[in-house]
Amino acid sequence: MQLSAPHYEERLTAPRSWWVITALVGVAGGVLMLPLGTLPMLGGLIGAAAMAGVVVSSYGSVRIRVVAGSLVAGDARIPLTALGEAEVLDAEEARAWRSYKADPRAFMLLRSYVPTALRIEITDPADPTPYVYLSTRKPKALAAALTAVRAA
Known part of the structure; x- marks a missing residue:
């Protein structure tokens, strides 16, 4: 329950370039799993991109408020x-x-x-x-x- 409306609110989101790096980490995960076949490659791509995305999102989700x-x-x-x-x-x-x-x-x-x-x-x-x-x-x-x- 919020007692009053915020007088100031800002969310410090990660820059777009970090999301590009997240996608590249996903590609690297897929390339690492490529020798094991197509399905493991897709799993590596999705898993690495998801983990990198969680890290970037959590670091970039800090908020500053005066309330x-x-x-x-x-x-x-x-x-x-x-x-x-x-x-x-x-x-x-x-x-x-x-x-x-x-x-x-x-x-x-x-x-x-x-x-x-x-x-x-x-x-x-x-x-x-x-x-x-x-x-x-x-x-x-x-x-x-x-x-x-x-x-x-």
Whole structure:
């Protein structure tokens, strides 16, 4: 039961090129089974493509939502009262925060195929996590949604 409509919702789907790779994995599975005959080849093609498809789909199905006083990012549900200022990161700055500026204690929902991100400070003194890093295609809209929900 959802208490209120989401103020922001985004699904980080895998890029199309990953689905092409999934099809190629299926072809490779079929080629590996070809010496055993036609039916095993079809089974290898379908089985390998299905397994690769499950992996790509599960990795690419992460959602980011602002709803009911919480930021929901993947499996994490963070109350908005524990969040501080949000910083919109362009592609270059996001790359820096994914690499040499990164803190190992941070909660990072990263997707390498999404160039932009949002970094949000954690203000809860009991939480050792310094910030939340979220790969998002719409960092300004996410920051605006967080601000709007906190102001309401």
